[in-house]
Structures are given as C-alpha cells and as structure tokens.
Amino acid sequence: xxxxxxxxxxxxxxxxxxxxxxxxxxxxxxxxxxxxxxxxxxxxxxxxxxxxxxxxxxxxxxxxxxxxxxxxxxxxxxxxxxxxxxxxxxxxxxxxxxxxxxxxxxxxxxxxxxxxxxxxxxxxxxxxxxxxxxxxxxxxxxxxxxxxxxxxxxxxxxxxxxxxx
Amino acid sequence: xxxxxxxxxxxxxxxxxxxxxxxxxxxxxxxxxxxxxxxxxxxxxxxxxxxxxxxxxxxxxxxxxxxxxxxxxxxxxxxxxxxxxxxxxxxxxxxxxxxxxxxxxxxxxxxxxxxxxxxxxxxxxxxxxxxxxxxxxxxxxxxxxxxxxxxxxxxxxxxxxxxxx
DNA sequence: GGATCATATTTCACTGGTGAAATAAATTGT
DNA sequence: ACAATTTATTTCACCAGTGAAATATGATCC
Numbered sequence: 207x208x209x210x211x212x213x214x215x216x217x218x219x220x221x222x223x224x225x226x227x228x229x230x231x232x233x234x235x236x237x238x239x240x241x242x243x244x245x246x247x248x249x250x251x252x253x254x255x256x257x258x259x260x261x262x263x264x265x266x267x268x269x270x271x272x273x274x275x276x277x278x279x280x281x282x283x284x285x286x287x288x289x290x291x292x293x294x295x296x297x298x299x300x301x302x303x304x305x306x307x308x309x310x311x312x313x314x315x316x317x318x319x320x321x322x323x324x325x326x327x328x329x330x331x332x333x334x335x336x337x338x339x340x341x342x343x344x345x346x347x348x349x350x351x352x353x354x355x356x357x358x359x360x361x362x363x364x365x366x367x368x369x370x371x
Numbered sequence: 372x373x374x375x376x377x378x379x380x381x382x383x384x385x386x387x388x389x390x391x392x393x394x395x396x397x398x399x400x401x402x403x404x405x406x407x408x409x410x411x412x413x414x415x416x417x418x419x420x421x422x423x424x425x426x427x428x429x430x431x432x433x434x435x436x437x438x439x440x441x442x443x444x445x446x447x448x449x450x451x452x453x454x455x456x457x458x459x460x461x462x463x464x465x466x467x468x469x470x471x472x473x474x475x476x477x478x479x480x481x482x483x484x485x486x487x488x489x490x491x492x493x494x495x496x497x498x499x500x501x502x503x504x505x506x507x508x509x510x511x512x513x514x515x516x517x518x519x520x521x522x523x524x525x526x527x528x529x530x531x532x533x534x535x536x
Numbered sequence: 537g538g539a540t541c542a543t544a545t546t547t548c549a550c551t552g553g554t555g556a557a558a559t560a561a562a563t564t565g566t
Numbered sequence: 567a568c569a570a571t572t573t574a575t576t577t578c579a580c581c582a583g584t585g586a587a588a589t590a591t592g593a594t595c596c
Binding site: 265 | 500510523527
Binding site: 420 | 586
C-alpha cells in the first residue's frame with residue numbers, strides 16, 4: 207500500500223540494496239503492528255508489556271521467584287524501572303516482595319497464587335488471535351519463517367557483538 | 372538463549388499453539404531489535420524516527436511537498452505530534468512551512484535542498500548494516516521471507532478490519 | 537452573509553520509559 | 567574491623583508520544 211514510496215527512493219539512490227531495504231521495512235512494519243496488538247490486549251487488562259513480561263518470567267521460573275537484578279537482565283529493563291514494575295505488581299497482589307534469607311541485600315520477588323491465576327486467565331484469549339495471525343501458513347511455512355527469523359536474529363547478534371568490541 | 376522460558380509455559384498451558392507462540396516471540400524480538408538499531412543510528416544524527424520518516428516521505432513525494440494532514444495519515448501520527456515534528460524539522464532547516472495558495476487553511480510542508488542533502492547523507496551509512504543483517508541469505512531465502520512476511524501482514528490487516536467492524 | 541465544516545496550532549495533563557546520582561543496607565575481602 | 571563491593575531503592579530531570587479541549591483561520595453550503 208505504501209510500497210510506492212520506497213520505489214521512488216530507489217530511483218533517487220541507486221546504490222540502495224533494494225530487496226534488503228524492503229525486507230527491513232517489512233520487518234519493522236509487521237513487528238510494530240504485532241507489538242501494538244499486544245499492547246492493546248494488555249491495556250484492556252491495565253497492564254503494560256514490561257509488567258506482563260516480568261510476570262510471565264516469574265510464572266515460568268521453576269520456583270516462581272526471582273530477584274530484581276535477575277529480572278532486569280531478562281527483561282532488559284533498568285533497575286529504576288524494575289522497582290517501579292515491582293511496585294505496580296505488588297499493589298495488584300500479583301507478586302510478593304520480601305528480603306532474601308541467605309543474602310539480605312537481595313529482594314526476592316515471587317509470583318502469588320493470584321498472579322498465577324491471572325496469567326492463566328490472560329493467555330487463552332490471546333491464542334485465537336495468534337492462530338489467526340498465522341492462518342493459511344502450512345507447517346512448512348511456519349518452520350521456514352522460524353528458520354529465517356532465527357538466522358536474522360543471529361546476524362543481529364553478530365552485529366551487536368562487533369559493535370560492542 | 373531464553374527459549375527455555377517459553378518451554379516451561381508450554382508444560383503449564385497445554386492448549387497453547389506452540390509454534391505460533393514461538394513465531395510471535397521471534398517476530399517481536401527481531402522486530403524490536405531492528406527498531407532499536409534504527410533508533411540508535413538516528414539518535415547519532417539527533418533525529419527521532421517519526422521525524423526521519425516524515426522527511427523520507429517528503430523526499431520520496433513527487434514534488435517534495437505535502438501537508439500536515441497527509442503526513443499524519445502516512446506516518447500514523449496525531450496532529451499534535453505532527454506539528455511538533457514540523458517545528459523540529461523547520462528549526463533544522465530540513466523543511467519549509469508556508470500557507471497553501473489554493474486553500475489557505477492548509478499548510479504546505481516542503482523538503483528543502485538541505486533536507487534532500489541530509490537524506491542522501493544519512494542513507495548510505497545505513498546500507499552496510501542492512502546488508503550485514505541479511506548476510507548469508509540467498510536470493511531464494513530473501514524472497515521466501517518477503518513472501519511470508521507479506522502473508523503475515525495480510526492476516527494482520529484482516530484481523531484489524533474485523534476488529535474495526 | 538451567516539452557519540457549518542475543515543485544517544492547523546496551542547496548551548495541558550498524562551503515559552511509559554531512560555539515565556544519572558545519591559542513599560541505604562548487607563556482604564565480602566583482607 | 568574496616569574498606570570495598572553488591573543490591574535495591576529513591577529522587578530527579580528528561581524524552582517521545584498520546585489525547586482532549588480550546589482557539590484561530592479559512593472554505594463551503596444554501
């Protein structure tokens with residue numbers, strides 16, 4: 207629908223690697239829209255994605271607990287924000303926070319029973335949408351897409367690594 | 372690297388359409404990282420993505436001009452934000468703003484020569500990165516990815532349309 | 537010519553997130 | 567036992583973007 211724009215760019219800038227540029231745009235577009243869709247779903251439950259992600263990580267952690275520091279790593283959030291997320295989730299009774307017994311500098315964050323119930327209630331309504339997204343995709347296509355995305359992710363990792371060094 | 376988390380979710384919630392959920396996560400992850408990478412590049416030029424996008428649209432418009440209203444549509448930004456973007460780009464001399472001759476309610480925004488030079492200076496440094504992203508992709512793989520992403524985009528369109536109606 | 541509609545801007549309060557710096561409290565190293 | 571380090575929180579100022587409401591101005595309809 208707005209593919210035309212990029213075509214005109216190509217005329218103006220012949221060095222541009224066309225197909226790759228188009229793929230970038232596609233990835234950014236599709237990724238952005240999925241992100242929006244997720245945000246919207248979460249908004250209806252008064253949650254934001256970083257909070258939900260934190261909750262999911264706790265849910266899927268073996269013992270349902272973690273520490274702010276760990277959660278910062280997993281969610282790639284800053285510690286300032288993690289504290290805020292903790293506050294929000296505690297206020298809603300979805301997690302509990304307390305001092306660790308072994309190392310009392312640490313705060314141990316644990317998902318509550320209500321938190322688990324909440325996750326189990328949240329997820330199923332998301333599935334139909336997820337399935338509709340990939341409607342018409344054969345198993346082969348799904349695994350192709352998965353493979354290509356992983357390949358792309360790997361290249362991005364490499365680029366980041368080079369950048370860092 | 373953090374695929375384990377989702378595996379544990381699957382044990383807890385057997386109805387979950389595994390492959391699709393994984394694809395979602397992949398898309399969100401890869402899309403997010405590309406977005407970050409773009410933001411970073413732009414940040415080094417003191418630009419934000421909505422400003423850059425606006426500039427690109429102007430660049431690739433046949434006569435290099437548009438109106439705030441149109442740009443709102445194309446960039447899916449609100450009018451408030453579009454005004455702000457205009458202010459920023461005018462201040463940097465990349466666009467000009469003036470009243471339209473035909474309809475004087477309209478403001479006509481036009482990319483300046485400096486704006487065009489800026490775009491032409493900005494884009495080339497992005498190409499190597501773009502090419503590195505798709506390193507190791509054969510032409511077949513690129514067109515496969517493109518096809519699958521378009522298919523996905525189409526499904527998303529349909530979902531949005533159903534939602535709206 | 538006056539009501540209505542369209543376009544753009546301004547103001548304002550808000551959201552989600554960032555990043556630095558200061559502080560508090562506990563652990564570790566020696 | 568004291569310094570250095572680790573962990574978490576608080577405070578603060580900021581950024582990009584949202585959305586509503588009010589305003590200004592010009593166009594259109596009849």
